[in-house]
Amino acid sequence: MLCPHNCILKEEQKGICKTRENHKGTLCTLAWNNPCSICLDPIEKKPLNHFLPGTKTLSIAIAGCNMRCLNCQNYNISQKSPKETANYNYTPAAIIELAKKYKTPSISFTYTEPTVYYEYMLATAKLAHQNNIKTVIVSNGYINKKPLQELCNYIDAANIDLKCFDPALHLKLTGAKLQPVLDSLLLLKRGKIWLEITHLMIPQYSNNLQTFEKMCQWLVKKGFDSTPLHINRFFPQNELVHLPATPLTTIGEAGQIATQAGIKHVYLGNI
Template sequence: MFYRKLEGNWIQCETCFRMCTVPPGGRGFCRVRENREGRYYSLVYARPSAVHIDPIEKEPQYHMLPGTEILCFGTVGCNFRCRHCHNWHLSQASPGDLETYDIPPERAVEIALKKNIPTLSFTYNEPTAFYEYVYDVAVLAKSKGLRILWHSNGSMNPEPLKRLLRYTDAVTIDLKGFTEKAYDNSSAELEPVLRTLKIVRQEGKWLEVVNLVIPTINDDPSDIRRMC
């Protein structure tokens, strides 16, 4: 959805802060989008590798509809390389590595309605990696009166972020730390995440921030105080 064509059928992805330039036949840093003759294709659209019904607190999202269930979707791929990832088997896998399920947006919404689950969630791996699917499901789900929640590393660029927020009720952002050292551990950067936090707040969406404490990486008490 968010890319521009360059000379020689190269493309530049504009979905996240990395702004990958991808040659014909190549893939972006997330490993799940491929340049096919100057057109950028998602390789995981409607092909989740993880589909579960979870308590909303597992998201984690503790203060929006506590005690309710969420229908969760995740694919392979991620635009971070976190060395302590809980879901590395998904986030660090590539298309073809794991079994997938054929669940187009209509089917995802149908499952939630049939099971009387009020919220669909995009989690386990980074929603930015399967943005196109997240967006289409969100648009349809909202038209059916369902809620949309997603758990992100906060690395989307402002334009795709704001467009998705139109159909979003709540966001959980994983703030890795408050220093570049913490983000070096993820092969990423802090500034885009801070920008995302501001945008989500400005757009009036329910926002919860989580932080995984990793000894020697992001456990300095002064940094934690600044983060809070």
């Protein structure tokens, strides 16, 4: 009941995320104590510009994702099962010790999709709060309401990727529906989690300025006018290497549209 895909699995079959498996009739997670990436990043790289600015965050990921973004730059870990990646062995307690060692005021669940290693993230986040360390998710927002509500008790900040405001193109680009992502934004807002939103302008998918304007109007109407919006330039990668980079003029126009729609903190990224 974790993810809106609601996969139904035959014996020994894995879900779309590649981290959950039907093992002789029991649904098991393959994501526990086995992060494939651990890094120290500036918090602005998440990107979060209004949360603990100027600090480093301990960034971790376990392999897997519940989206299939054609543009994914981390596809070599996001589109793999934890069984297929080279992993470290870190319990949640060991992650906390690492954060203390490097004196990072926060831990970020990032790079892949933290929803697919939910149990490990939740256990680590609970321990982090017991140790006065803040927690951050960098997520596609594709998660069911109940697990997100539970997570809100232990998460301080989120950057959610609102990839495309056209439902059909969102499905084509990511393999997932748009509405659950919008529901997650609203839930995080109600849960008073510090929120910033990222939108990547991909030619032919998410750089239509009329659709972008509709997205900004929806955000303002739903009370996200003070939520920082990061509008990022796309560069060709993964399955979209045939597309050009987003024209700089499009990024500039999008910035103006967002500001005119009433969004107060607009950032242009990758430029």
